[in-house]
Amino acid sequence: MSRPSTRSLSDRAFGVWGVLVLIFLFLPIAVVIASSFNVGRLLVSWDHFGFDSFLALFLKPAVRDAVLVSVWTGLIAALVATLLGALAGLAMARHPGRWQLWLLGLLLLVSVTPEIVDAVSLLPWMVTLGQDAGIAIFNDGIVRLVIGHSLFSVAVVAYLVRARLIGLDAKLEEASADLYATPVTTFRRVTLPLAMPAVLAGFLLSFTLSLDNTVIAAFVSVSGSTPWPVYVLSALRSGLRPEIAAVSTIMLVLTLAALALVGYVLKRAGDSAADIARTMSGG
Amino acid sequence: MRKHSGILLALPAWLWLVCFFVVPVAIVVVFSFGEKPDIFSTHSLEHLSFDRYAEVFTPAFFTTFLNTLWIGLAGTAICLVIGMPVAYWMAVKVRPERRGLLVALVMVPFWTNFLVRTIGWQILLAPEGWLSTLAQGIGLPAFEILNTRQAVLLGVVYNYLPLMILPLFVAFDRVSGPLREASADLGAPKWTTFFRITLPLAQPGIIAGVLLVYIPLMGDYITATVLGGAKGNMVGQLVAGQFQTALNWSLGSAMAVVLIGIILVSVAIGAGIVWLVTLPARSRNRLVLGPAQPAGARAVTAPAVVEGAGA
Numbered sequence: 001m002s003r004p005s006t007r008s009l010s011d012r013a014f015g016v017w018g019v020l021v022l023i024f025l026f027l028p029i030a031v032v033i034a035s036s037f038n039v040g041r042l043l044v045s046w047d048h049f050g051f052d053s054f055l056a057l058f059l060k061p062a063v064r065d066a067v068l069v070s071v072w073t074g075l076i077a078a079l080v081a082t083l084l085g086a087l088a089g090l091a092m093a094r095h096p097g098r099w100q101l102w103l104l105g106l107l108l109l110v111s112v113t114p115e116i117v118d119a120v121s122l123l124p125w126m127v128t129l130g131q132d133a134g135i136a137i138f139n140d141g142i143v144r145l146v147i148g149h150s151l152f153s154v155a156v157v158a159y160l161v162r163a164r165l166i167g168l169d170a171k172l173e174e175a176s177a178d179l180y181a182t183p184v185t186t187f188r189r190v191t192l193p194l195a196m197p198a199v200l201a202g203f204l205l206s207f208t209l210s211l212d213n214t215v216i217a218a219f220v221s222v223s224g225s226t227p228w229p230v231y232v233l234s235a236l237r238s239g240l241r242p243e244i245a246a247v248s249t250i251m252l253v254l255t256l257a258a259l260a261l262v263g264y265v266l267k268r269a270g271d272s273a274a275d276i277a278r279t280m281s282g283g
Numbered sequence: 284m285r286k287h288s289g290i291l292l293a294l295p296a297w298l299w300l301v302c303f304f305v306v307p308v309a310i311v312v313v314f315s316f317g318e319k320p321d322i323f324s325t326h327s328l329e330h331l332s333f334d335r336y337a338e339v340f341t342p343a344f345f346t347t348f349l350n351t352l353w354i355g356l357a358g359t360a361i362c363l364v365i366g367m368p369v370a371y372w373m374a375v376k377v378r379p380e381r382r383g384l385l386v387a388l389v390m391v392p393f394w395t396n397f398l399v400r401t402i403g404w405q406i407l408l409a410p411e412g413w414l415s416t417l418a419q420g421i422g423l424p425a426f427e428i429l430n431t432r433q434a435v436l437l438g439v440v441y442n443y444l445p446l447m448i449l450p451l452f453v454a455f456d457r458v459s460g461p462l463r464e465a466s467a468d469l470g471a472p473k474w475t476t477f478f479r480i481t482l483p484l485a486q487p488g489i490i491a492g493v494l495l496v497y498i499p500l501m502g503d504y505i506t507a508t509v510l511g512g513a514k515g516n517m518v519g520q521l522v523a524g525q526f527q528t529a530l531n532w533s534l535g536s537a538m539a540v541v542l543i544g545i546i547l548v549s550v551a552i553g554a555g556i557v558w559l560v561t562l563p564a565r566s567r568n569r570l571v572l573g574p575a576q577p578a579g580a581r582a583v584t585a586p587a588v589v590e591g592a593g594a
Contacts, residue, residue: 010473014372018385021369025392025444028403031413035406043406080299088296095289103293110304112494114502114546116519117539120526121307124314124325147303154296212396215504215519219526229398236509240402248399255394263387273382274374274456277390277449 029252036246043240054250056243063247066231070211070251073142073227077149078206084150085157085206086199090191092158093165094173107155115152119219122148126220141225148216153209157202160279164198165191197269201279204258204265211255315536326532335537344521344538351501351518352545354432358439359497362447365440366492370451371481375463386452393445401509404438405429408510430512438506443496450495454488455481483564490557494550501546518542 036054040047056063088107092100122144130138137143172194176186192199214229221230228251235244266276313328315335320327339345373385392400407414408429415426428434458481466476482489504519511517518538525535 011376014368014376018369018372018377021365021444021448022385022388024441025389028400028407028441029392029395030403031406032399032403043402084296084299088293091289091292095292097289099290099293103297106297106300106305110300112498113304113308114499114519114542116502116504116522117308117311117543118304120522120535120539121311122303123526124532125303125307125310128310151300151304154300158296208394212394214396214398219523229396232398232402233505233508236402240405244402248396248402252395252399255396256391259390259394263383267383273386274453276383277386278453 032245033249033252035242036249038242038245040242043242043245053242053246057247057250060243062226062231063243066226066228067247067251069142069145069225070228071254073145073149074207074210076142077146077153077210078203080146081150081153081206082157082199082203085154085202086161086195088154088158089161089163089198090165090195092162094170094191103158107158110151111155115213115215118148118151119216122216123219139222141222144220144222145210145217145225145227148220149210149213150206151216153202153206156205156209157199160198160202160205161195165195168194197265197271200265201262204262205279208255208258211251311536312540314533315540317533317536319531319533325530326536335533336541338534339537339541347516347521348518348541348545350432350516351542352549354436354439354517355497355501355549358436358443358500359493361436361440362444362496363489363493366444366447366451367489370448371455373448373452374455375460382456386449389445389448389452393449397442398505398509401438401442401506404434404441405509408434408437429510432511432516434510435507435516438510439500439503442503442506443500446495446499447492450488450492451485454485454491457488458484483561486561493553497550498546502542 035043035046037049037051038046039050039052057067058064088103092103126138126144126147129135173186173190176190177183181189212229213227214233217227217230218233221227226234228247232244232248235241262279263276266279271279314326316331316333317326317328318330318332318334319325320329339348369389373382373389377385406412408426409415410426410429412426418424418426428437462480462484463476466480467473471479502519503517504523507517507520511520519542522535522538522542525531525538529535
């Protein structure tokens with residue numbers, strides 16, 4: 001007869017542990033958000049409450065430029081990654097061949113290589129292409145950032161699109177072909193709408209991945225186009241001011257908006273919580 | 284044309300990754316055999332040798348590699364211990380309609396800028412910071428954890444915990460409720476059901492979680508920079524320092540190659556250990572169907588049935 005009470009006791013222990021861990025996960029984020037309302041010289045020591053720190057976004061050109069570089073790079077990198085990754089995912093799902101194993105192997109390699117290795121590899125390569133070989137485009141800050149940020153995202157988008165199309169029946173496309181649709185029409189009217197949730201989710205994930213990228217950005221960025229995380233990293237050495245927290249809070253809201261959109265798109269496409277969790281932890 | 288359309292569609296991604304991933308990484312591997320000829324140049328490939336690798340294995344640098352390995356192993360283990368009950372709670376205990384919300388709550392920290400959440404810890408742990416003030420308020424001594432190895436360990440556990448919880452949640456979610464109910468109906472206590480049914484079926488997710496945490500953690504460079512102070516506790520900082528400050532690209536490249544080597548070797552050793560440890564469980568759980576060896580099959584499955592009924 002003691003069974004039900006012990007059962008609910010262990011359930012309660014699980015619940016308490018889960019809530020404690022969630023608090024742990026949100027603790028530093030809450031601290032950063034709270035600090036953004038700090039008006040004072042230093043981020044670490046609380047002075048008094050106010051919204052002054054948020055004004056830095058408008059008053060300090062360096063801060064504003066860094067945010068703009070981040071958003072701009074994020075959009076372009078997401079476009080590049082989505083285009084390349086979606087085509088690769090489509091190819092793997094609908095036209096598999098022996099080459100597919102090589103591509104999957106390469107994508108896996110890209111996604112497991114520590115970022116620091118990508119970063120230190122890209123730096124000499126950009127210098128070689130831009131200065132030694134004289135290809136001026138590789139000296140452009142935005143181009144360098146887009147290349148560095150897109151690598152991992154290409155793999156993510158390719159996985160997403162491949163998984164989505166493999167889960168859907170290829171007979172739809174065959175039926176379209178039987179009804180005399182050209183391959184282009186079939187692609188536009190059948191394949192693309194089917195793959196769209198994955199493509200859109202991939203785009204938004206690539207955007208947030210790029211927005212967050214610190215390590216590769218710190219190595220390949222050139223002065224004049226410093227993205228926001230690199231600005232924060234350099235502020236770390238010279239002393240953190242409350243405006244860092246304020247602008248980070250704004251960036252957090254931007255990231256969360258993108259993520260909420262991803263969740264909405266996937267949910268509308270019929271994914272469960274577990275499917276969404278799988279998608280967002282990188283396949 | 285139709286036959287090759289797959290290759291053609293994948294070609295842009297293929298070229299992009301070869302050009303900006305394979306080639307630069309290969310160049311770094313080549314650099315690692317070079318040297319730094321004088322203070323003005325970053326590298327030279329005049330005399331190829333293994334000297335940079337010998338340099339990496341000198342105590343001055345190798346201590347950092349051992350330190351990184353320690354943080355990597357300890358951090359991954361702590362993430363697993365903390366994350367497993369949370370994932371199990373989310374997948375099994377919580378009402379299904381709340382799962383989406385909890386997944387979202389775990390994802391928010393995961394997608395918050397890595398550097399910013401680490402700075403959040405720096406603010407919290409600072410000697411005159413919030414936690415320290417709180418501790419002093421209730422009569423405890425002031426915090427002196429910032430810029431130590433413990434702070435880095437706390438930071439990596441925090442930063443990579445969502446990467447452990449999410450795949451574990453997916454894995455536990457896949458182990459269907461009816462299987463666990465069947466086990467309970469057959470009289471198995473909860474722990475037996477967990478170790479004999481849930482855990483073996485969730486194994487791929489556990490492996491995925493461990494790898495998702497361990498591999499990026501070993502290459503981490505931000506956490507140690509923000510929380511570990513100037514002491515340079517992890518290899519990532521060492522590599523970055525060689526490329527950005529010391530301008531010795533050959534030595535930095537050799538360090539990066541050794542880092543990848545250590546990651547691969549330790550994952551292989553870990554896989555071997557897991558294979559050996561689960562060997563008895565696997566042979567015990569194996570169910571041999573068909574008339575091939577009726578006596579042997581009964582001998583293999585019988586203990587499981589007896590144990591399940593007796594427990």
